Structure formats: structure tokens, C-alpha cells
Amino acid sequence: MFSLSGKVAVVTGGGSGIGKAISVLFGKQGATVHILELNASAGESSVSEIIEAGGQAQVHACDVSNQAQVSEVINSIGKVDVLVNNAGIAHVGSLENCDADAFERVYNVNVKGVYNTLYAVVPVMKANGGGVILNMASIASSIGLPDRFAYSMSKGAVLTMTLSVAKDYIKNNIRCNCISPARVHTPFVDGFIAKNYPGREEEMFEKLSATQPIGRMAKPEEVAALALYLCSDEASFITGTDYPIDGGFIRLNN
Incomplete structure (x- = not known):
């Protein structure tokens, strides 16, 4: 079960943390993994781990906030069966502690970065007969967190982009879901x-x-296990859904 053999997977921000755990697990499960990473050396570390375990992987130095760079990388890969939008940055502060520069930094990576990869990959998936997209949202998409104004804005956008893409491309055999972790x-x-x-x-x-x-x-590997399921054929009936992985944070903190 949960084999990705023969699949080509793109993971953004796959050089550390959750992105690395997803990349390594997908490689073990048979996918050819392409990591889009601003920190290319961190991406190489993930690639080395995948190859040492017998998998196939490659890192692409890429700023996901730059649409031209993203499009160039995706075009060079060609076929994409799975896209995991994991790259993101954090910001601590309320509205009053979030100036325009900080807001734009978060927006450019967490919102525009997801848009750029979706914009590049969806036509490729349509041409290839379908695919699976998994976006990394957050519990901040669903509940109010203190001092997380810009971050919550960005992850709320990820959630609603997920729903929009799932709705628009369901007839193209493209599934799109998101995961909402609590603290990892x-x-x-x-x-x-x-x-x-x-x-x-x-x-x-x-x-x-x-x-x-x-x-x-949570452990990054626990989030990766959920990502594997949602990107596998065993989850072929699931689209347009947000999956909290939060240790009970959303429902049990009362």
C-alpha cells in the first residue's frame, strides 16, 4: 500500500523539517523526488539521504516567490504526478506589529509561492491526465491564534486556494487537499x-x-505519513479537504 512507484513528485522547501521528511518518505515509497529549495545545500542533504536509501531525487535551486524561476524548473522536469507545496516562512506579531515589509515577505513566500507552483504545475497535470496536489496550511487557517496576523492571513489563503483548485480541476482528474499541522x-x-x-x-x-x-x-515524520496517504492512490476518493494534524488542538482546547 501507499506506493508512489513510477510517480514524479515535486516538493517545495524539501531541505529541512516537514519538507525533508516528506521528500525522504516519498523517495522510499518509489517516487522520483524533485526538491525546489532556496537553500540548495539543504536540499542536497535531503537528496543524498534519498539516494542512499535507494531512491531517486534531484534538487533545484529555486525561489518559489519568483514565477519565472518556478516555471523554468517545472518545465525542465516535464511530467509531475504529485505536487507538495510545503515551502513557507513564519511571522510573530499582531496587526500592529506587522509592517508592510513583513507582510509582503510572508505573502510572497506563503501565498504567491503556492500560487506560482500551482500556476506552473496544473497545466502539466492536465496534459498528463491528472495528478495530486497537497498544500501545507495550518491550524491558523481555522482558528484564531494570538500574534500570528500575517501568518494566519497566508495560511487562510492556502486553505481557500486548495478548495478553489479542487473545485475547478476535479474533472481533469486532479485532486487537491491540504494539511493543517499544529506545532511540529x-x-x-x-x-x-x-x-x-x-x-x-x-x-x-x-x-x-x-x-x-x-x-x-508532532514529529515531521508523522506529518509526512499523512502526506503520503493523501498523495497515494489509496486516497483517490479524497479531494477538497483540509486535514488537521494537531494533537487535538482545534477540537479539544476548551
């Missing part, structure tokens, strides 16, 4: 805590972990 323990989280709470790292890690009713953060 990635190098980004460790870096964020170290930067903002020096000397209190362990305390803040435990505090952030406890906001999930299940009592811990």
Missing part, C-alpha cells in the same frame, strides 16, 4: 526558541508542547 518539532522551532527565549529554552519548549492537548509537538 523542527529545527525552526528550536531556532525560534533559542532566539526569543535565551536561557529558557527547555521551559519554553515544554510550554509550547503543552498547548497541544496530546501533550507534545
Whole structure:
């Protein structure tokens, strides 16, 4: 089950965290993985891990906010069966703490970056008879989080782009879903805590972990497992759906 043998998968931001876990798992399951990564050296690390496990992978240095770059890379790949829009950046702050530059930085990567890959890949999938798209949204798409104005804006857009693409291209055999994680323990989280709470790292890690009713953060590999299912043929009846993977955050925090 859950084989991706013979499939070509594109993963944005596949050099670390959730994107790396998805790329490595997809490679193990037989996909030829193309990683679009601003940090090409991080992407090479993921590629090396995939190849060492017997898979096939390639990294493409690419800024997803640049439409010309994205289109050039997708055209060079040719066939795309699976697209995972994972690349994204965070921002902490309310409306009043989010100036125009910060807003545009988040928008350019988290919203325009997803649009650019969708714009490039959907025609390719139509020409090839279909495909699967998975976007990385967030619990911020569904509930109000404090001090996450720009980030929530961007992930809300990801959710609604998912629904729009699923609706418009269902007759083209293109499925489109999204995943909404709560906190996931990635190098980004460790870096964020170290930067903002020096000397209190362990305390803040435990505090952030406890906001999930299940009592811990998710592992990137757990998100990757859900991504694999949604991109596999076993999920062929699923489209236009958001999947929270949140340790009970949305429904049980009351």
C-alpha cells in the first residue's frame, strides 16, 4: 500500500523539517523526488539521504516567490504526478506589529509561492491526465491564534486556494487537499526558541508542547505519513479537504 512507484513528485522547501521528511518518505515509497529549495545545500542533504536509501531525487535551486524561476524548473522536469507545496516562512506579531515589509515577505513566500507552483504545475497535470496536489496550511487557517496576523492571513489563503483548485480541476482528474499541522518539532522551532527565549529554552519548549492537548509537538515524520496517504492512490476518493494534524488542538482546547 501507499506506493508512489513510477510517480514524479515535486516538493517545495524539501531541505529541512516537514519538507525533508516528506521528500525522504516519498523517495522510499518509489517516487522520483524533485526538491525546489532556496537553500540548495539543504536540499542536497535531503537528496543524498534519498539516494542512499535507494531512491531517486534531484534538487533545484529555486525561489518559489519568483514565477519565472518556478516555471523554468517545472518545465525542465516535464511530467509531475504529485505536487507538495510545503515551502513557507513564519511571522510573530499582531496587526500592529506587522509592517508592510513583513507582510509582503510572508505573502510572497506563503501565498504567491503556492500560487506560482500551482500556476506552473496544473497545466502539466492536465496534459498528463491528472495528478495530486497537497498544500501545507495550518491550524491558523481555522482558528484564531494570538500574534500570528500575517501568518494566519497566508495560511487562510492556502486553505481557500486548495478548495478553489479542487473545485475547478476535479474533472481533469486532479485532486487537491491540504494539511493543517499544529506545532511540529523542527529545527525552526528550536531556532525560534533559542532566539526569543535565551536561557529558557527547555521551559519554553515544554510550554509550547503543552498547548497541544496530546501533550507534545508532532514529529515531521508523522506529518509526512499523512502526506503520503493523501498523495497515494489509496486516497483517490479524497479531494477538497483540509486535514488537521494537531494533537487535538482545534477540537479539544476548551
